[in-house]
Amino acid sequence: MSGRAPAKASYSPLVPEPKSEGQATLGGTRDAGSSAPGRTVISITMSKSPASSHRIHRRHEQSLASASRNQESGGIPGVPGTGLMRVGLAVMLCVAMVTGTASLATAQVTERMAEHTIATGLDGAYQVLPIDMNRDQRPDLLFLSRTDAELVWFENPTWQRHVIATGLSSMVYLDAADTDGDGIPEVALAHGFSNQLSEEFPGNISILTHQEDPAALWSIREIDRMPRSHRIRFVDTEGNGKPVVVVLPITGVEAVGPDFRTPVPIFYYHPGEWTRMTLTEAEEGQMHGAFVTRWDGSQREAFLNASSLGITLNRYINGKWMRETLTKGDPGPWPRSGASDIVVGALGQDRLLSAIEPFHGNQIVVYARTEGTWQRQVIDDSLENTHTMAVADLDGDGHDEIIAGVRGGSKQVFLYTRDTSGTWTREILDRSELSPTVCETVDLNVDGLIDVVCTGDAGSLKWYENR
Numbered sequence: 001m002s003g004r005a006p007a008k009a010s011y012s013p014l015v016p017e018p019k020s021e022g023q024a025t026l027g028g029t030r031d032a033g034s035s036a037p038g039r040t041v042i043s044i045t046m047s048k049s050p051a052s053s054h055r056i057h058r059r060h061e062q063s064l065a066s067a068s069r070n071q072e073s074g075g076i077p078g079v080p081g082t083g084l085m086r087v088g089l090a091v092m093l094c095v096a097m098v099t100g101t102a103s104l105a106t107a108q109v110t111e112r113m114a115e116h117t118i119a120t121g122l123d124g125a126y127q128v129l130p131i132d133m134n135r136d137q138r139p140d141l142l143f144l145s146r147t148d149a150e151l152v153w154f155e156n157p158t159w160q161r162h163v164i165a166t167g168l169s170s171m172v173y174l175d176a177a178d179t180d181g182d183g184i185p186e187v188a189l190a191h192g193f194s195n196q197l198s199e200e201f202p203g204n205i206s207i208l209t210h211q212e213d214p215a216a217l218w219s220i221r222e223i224d225r226m227p228r229s230h231r232i233r234f235v236d237t238e239g240n241g242k243p244v245v246v247v248l249p250i251t252g253v254e255a256v257g258p259d260f261r262t263p264v265p266i267f268y269y270h271p272g273e274w275t276r277m278t279l280t281e282a283e284e285g286q287m288h289g290a291f292v293t294r295w296d297g298s299q300r301e302a303f304l305n306a307s308s309l310g311i312t313l314n315r316y317i318n319g320k321w322m323r324e325t326l327t328k329g330d331p332g333p334w335p336r337s338g339a340s341d342i343v344v345g346a347l348g349q350d351r352l353l354s355a356i357e358p359f360h361g362n363q364i365v366v367y368a369r370t371e372g373t374w375q376r377q378v379i380d381d382s383l384e385n386t387h388t389m390a391v392a393d394l395d396g397d398g399h400d401e402i403i404a405g406v407r408g409g410s411k412q413v414f415l416y417t418r419d420t421s422g423t424w425t426r427e428i429l430d431r432s433e434l435s436p437t438v439c440e441t442v443d444l445n446v447d448g449l450i451d452v453v454c455t456g457d458a459g460s461l462k463w464y465e466n467r
């Protein structure tokens with residue numbers, strides 16, 4: 001599992017000298033995140049894992065885009081600065097820095113991505129969730145602010161803002177799924193959140209249902225209160241369109257930092273009954289991300305959760321929750337152990353697990369299953385307070401890219417691409433100080449190409465159009 005020492009990435013700094021396209025520059029010392037404005041190339045070799053035909057179900061079919069990359073400015077979408085700077089950056093993006101095996105073919109995925117700003121000034125911006133809210137087949141954007149009293153969605157493509165609930169406090173997370181088959185999702189919301197124990201922050205769990213007009217106020221029903229409830233997910237455990245609601249507190253109620261070393265329960269609720277059920281009491285420490293996926297390739301959904309204990313697969317089989325810890329994550333000493341967020345993607349026919357480690361951690365880790373165990377490989381350990389990750393095959397080569405965002409340091413959004421030789425390359429998807437809290441992947445303009453949408457502490461909501 002993860003007991004072995006992590007495979008460290010090697011780095012090369014970008015040398016700011018114009019090179020002709022296709023020309024490689026070798027070697028150099030690690031200087032990730034330095035003042036060099038271009039990308040850092042991270043080179044590792046991954047083991048080939050056994051074949052698995054799994055592919056997560058929310059993925060849309062995707063075709064290889066045309067290679068029309070020539071932007072009028074000659075620059076990078078969203079890159080501020082003078083024309084000269086843009087030209088310089090464009091030239092630098094044509095320079096592939098390599099360590100070990102040369103890799104020039106698959107980088108520059110960010111050149112496909114055109115940045116668009118949907119909204120700014122969103123104080124407390126925390127979560128964006130793409131989902132069609134009005135049955136027009138265009139994904140809209142549910143949006144949640146930690147400090148705003150209004151729960152809203154932005155309507156695609158005009159991005160008109162609609163308020164569906166008011167008078168809320170300390171919202172922290174939501175999920176949405178159409179549980180009654182009318183084409184408009186129901187929303188599960190965790191609010192009244194704080195890391196502190198206080199009657200002011202009881203950890204409300206509520207279900208919202210639309211009325212006649214999904215753009216008008218929705219009805220809201222509180223189903224439970226559990227302090228420190230922090231992540232919430234619909235999970236269609238039976239594959240019948242009647243998902244349970246799973247709630248993951250960030251720590252145990254009695255936990256005290258920095259160790260937080262008490263059990264953390266996971267709860268779930270059957271739709272309609274809304275009686276609190278305990279899924280497990282075996283988690284411990286700090287718990288963060290949860291990723292829903294059709295792990296077995298059937299209609300049944302499972303979810304993976306990340307915590308101080310690692311990454312655990314949760315499946316509901318024959319009326320019982322079955323839990324299997326896939327990896328212990330970062331093998332570092334408590335409390336800097338385990339994982340913070342987890343995503344499941346695909347590398348060709350193989351399953352890709354990728355994680356942020358440890359809690360709000362500095363590392364992007366990929367796992368490939370080899371000979372029955374998940375091999376841990378750190379592809380970047382230069383980050384600070386990494387808070388979100390997502391996967392999608394943006395360039396249509398059958399291998400998912402990883403999108404990750406940091407709230408510390410440069411506060412940027414990064415994109416990691418693996419080429420066929422196993423080399424991971426890091427590019428900057430958003431070089432503003434977005435301080436991303438959540439990024440998601442979705443085909444927002446319904447053109448068959450998966451796009452990226454992010455929000456964060458800077459109060460902006462942006463999408464990155466795949467062209």
Ligand SMILES: [Ca+2]
Binds near residue numbers: 131136156
């Ligand atoms: Ca829509």
Ligand SMILES: [Ca+2]
Binds near residue numbers: 182186
């Ligand atoms: Ca519905």
Ligand SMILES: [Ca+2]
Binds near residue numbers: 392393394395396397
């Ligand atoms: Ca790809």
Ligand SMILES: [Ca+2]
Binds near residue numbers: 451
């Ligand atoms: Ca698209």
